[in-house]
Amino acid sequence: MSQFAVELRDVVKRFPNPAGGEITAVNHATLQINHGEFFSLLGPSGCGKTTSLRMVAGFEWPTSGEIFIDGKPMGRTPPFLRPVNTVFQSYALFQHMTIFQNVAFGLEMERVSRQEIQRRVEAALEMVQLSGMGSRKPRQLSGGQQQRVALARALVKRPAVLLLDEPLGALDLKLRKEMQLELKALQEQVGITFIYVTHDQEEALTMSDRIAVMNQGNVLQIGAPVEIYERPNCRFVADFIGETNFLFGKVKAIDPDFVTVSLRGSERELLGIPLGKFHPGQEVVVSIRPEKMRLFDDTPLKLGVSPNQPNCFPIRIIHTMYIGSDTRIVIDFGSGVQLNVWEQNHLSTLDALAYYAPGQELWVTMRPENVLILPEEE
Amino acid sequence: MAAETSAITPTSRFSLIRRLRESSKAQGLALISPTLIYLLFTLVLPLLLVVFLSFMTRGAYGNIVYRVNLDNYTRLMDPLYLRILGYSLATAALTTVGTILIGYPLAYYIARTPPRQRSIYLFLILVPFWTNFIIRIYAWIMILRTEGLLNSFLLKIGFIQAPLEILYTPTAVLIGMVYEFLPFMVLPLYTSLEKIEPAQLEAAADLGARPHMAFLRVTLPLSLPGMIAGSILVFIPAMGMFVVPDLMGGAKTILVGNLIRNQFLTARDWPFGAAASMLLLILTLIFTLFYTRRAGFGEELLV
Structure with missing residues (x-):
């Protein structure tokens, strides 16, 4: 096991601008995320947090710099070969499959035996409190339940790192607060490294071990919630947090x-x-x-x-x-x-x-x- | 009394309007009534007429003898007609398969291009429809005939030594039919492919699916409603098509559509033509129901 679960080393990502020129989405970002850590990328929309996450997942490749997952440089490794899984903001559940089939999908891709798929999917559904819902279709579930399916579908693969892209963004406030506590408890239970993208500073403060505050593609400050709130290193961080x-x-x-x-x-x-x-x-x-x-x-x-x-x-x-x-x-x-x-x-x-x-x-x-x-x- | 009546009359006159204003059911009925009347006179009544005719007999001079019997239907069981029917089914099925094979990659490609380009491509698919159908078929005849464009080209580049006999064969009929019905497959397919969020494919890749697996397990099943809708739109009219086999199949290719047309126009045997129409209708209905039973009627038809 290497020193860091995920490391971004001087990562730059530029996109071509439809109006001409280029947009720098991520500007020389360097981050080190420890094993088993709940790490949040926090910032306003367009700050580059989602792009950073998508680069770790493999949906985008850095323009320059390198991303390491468990010490291995990822280069242009496609998503299906990376030891990470993602919980999407829109959940991206497969509408034509049942809940069971959704959760089993990743294991089928690994050619896991049928008995083991059965066992692991049931365990994953139990973990997110959806036992007995396996035969339903995603559309028959509430937003909070769909959220749990998305979580079970990613966690059943036992990834080295779980990437979460504003997973609670579509839920109402009360449910969001409940899910925050549940997610945090779940993370402590499974001990997997979580990288959590959010624009909600309160959410980041409640759940994270450490937070990286981003703005306009730059990582401004990295620290524990207390440090970020009590000792911001610049005006933007002081203003954005609290x-x-x-x-x-x-x-x-x-x-x-x-x-x-x-x-x-x-x-x-x-x-x-x-x-x-x-x-x-x-x-x-x-x-x-x-x-x-x-x-x-x-x-x-x-x-x-x-x-x-x-x-x-x-x-x-x-x-x-x-x-x-x-x-x-x-x-x-x-x-x-x-x-x-x-x-x-x-x-x-x-x-x-x-x-x-x-x-x-x-x-x-x-x-x-x-x-x-x-x-x-x- | 008189005073009472005059007090009531305005109320009753306005009660219809009031009912219309208050009942959404009545509003719906009022809105759809022009369509209903149109359909009654152009669809329901003619259909009943055809049903009625199919149980009559042809007179000696092509007139209709009003005597109820099943002779027309027993006559249809003749191997000659059954073969035509089987051949029509096969042609319609092959046309549907052909439009899927050509239409799927096309629809997939259009759905993946940036939105502004998409409307251009969809427009281009519809442009041929601005030309008369018969003229487009004649264009195909120009291409496919023995001294046509295709043969001259292939001869010139030395790919073949003698001209290919394509026109007036079943292959020509199939080419014409696939060409004619292609847009009816591409448009619903495009609609369902375009609706698939990119995140679905990202999720598949994220969960370890290589691109071909992601296609087989996610894209293909999600585009099935479009494929079913397209198949219905192609298969049903293809079953009754008679212009393409007439012009491109020569006298050799007779489909059930040609048979019906000949009974009405050439043989002047309306009762038999009506019976053949009924058989075509029932067969199409059975096949459509069978095809849609698993996946519903294809939501894309409703788009």
Whole structure:
């Protein structure tokens, strides 16, 4: 067994553009996916994630670079000779075959004996909770059930790597959440490497061991869900994963742990942690997640707490929205900047004041660790 | 009383319109009534007439003697007529097979080209239909006859020493029939081939199927409805075809279509012609039902 289940080494894929010229779908992508890992390719549509997956499956060949599966260079190996199987977004079930025949198809191609086909297909259908459905046709099943058939059909081949192309995209939200948990449990049970393509950041965060965030053909960041969310390496990743507030400014001072940024069009200064290399005077973007700010009234100040601590500013409430678990507040940060703040309602009360009111004048504070300084993109 | 009647009359006059407005069944019937009336006069009544005629007898001067009997049907059991019937069945079946063999690769190719090219190819397939059918058959005669284009060409390149005798043989009839019915096979085949998502073939390859296996196990079965629809569209009219055998088969080739036409126009034996028509109708019905029983009536007919 080689070091990686799948490796993309400097892979480029260009397509001819119908309007002339070429489109670069994947731009010098390098990825290493470990054995048994649940790895997600995450990005907006057209970012190259599906093309990357199709190159691993063998439906497309790289323009340059090389793809290795279990250490073996794939070159132009056709799909039917690769040790990977795919779950398609449209499921691509064979409509003219029964569920049993669909799942058995891959084993028949391997010339597995009839008894073994019977045994393995039944086991696969049981694994996806479709025992007894074998004689039905795909059209007679619900979307979620078809999804499971597609999964069973790919897993019954015991692939080294399972490729999933937005497999839950066609399901409704509730079913999708259920299937997310089921898929993750299934992956842990069978121990097969999963490469999972999705544009749904929440889905990627919940299920993945590691995530590669892609945009416009480039792999921007690879890391565990926590790293991607808490320490994004660029503005796109911070914006695409979860919600955040952006502020703009210039680096004023740098000390070993923190960077001071003077905000554009304002006297205010923010202290935050640098994600990247900075020099004084450099234009930067500051990212602060809405759940990582605190609002408070001036009682502590009256009690003699100094307002001069970092990242503590007077603000005005513009708008509040009660959504049950949280209250979502839009605040006026001064000089025309508005910030979103989410506050968890950990106190059960009917007191309207607890949920703030527009026009209210308060203070906001944010710990320097929660203020992320990112390089401004050119 | 008078006041009461005048109050009721407008209501009853409008009740038909109101019923039409409220009942979707009545709306459907109203919409389809022109077609129904047309079919009643051009299909149902003539057919009943033919059924009626087939039980009558021919008079001495080609007139119809109204005496119910089964003589016409017993006469059809004569080996001479049975042979014509068998020959017609074989020709129609071979025509169907021929259109599948030529039409399948063509439809497959068109379905795989980019959408803009597809409409051009489909257009090209339909272009010959702008020319009169008889003229197209005469064009084939020009090609196939002894001093025709094909023979002159083959002689010139030295492929053959003496001209081939193709025209006025069963082969010529088959060539003409396959040519004539080809579009009826290509169009439904194209429709069903075009509907196969590329992902289906990718899934087959992904599951380990080499291209020929993917074709046999996925493409072919998925295009079966189109093939059945095409076969029905070719086989039924091919059974009754008489122009092609007349013009390209010479006097040697007689199909059941020619037989029927001769009874009506030459022999002036309408009752016997009617009986032959009934036999053709029933045979075609049996074969079509037999052919479609397994895979349904071919959804592609409904496209």
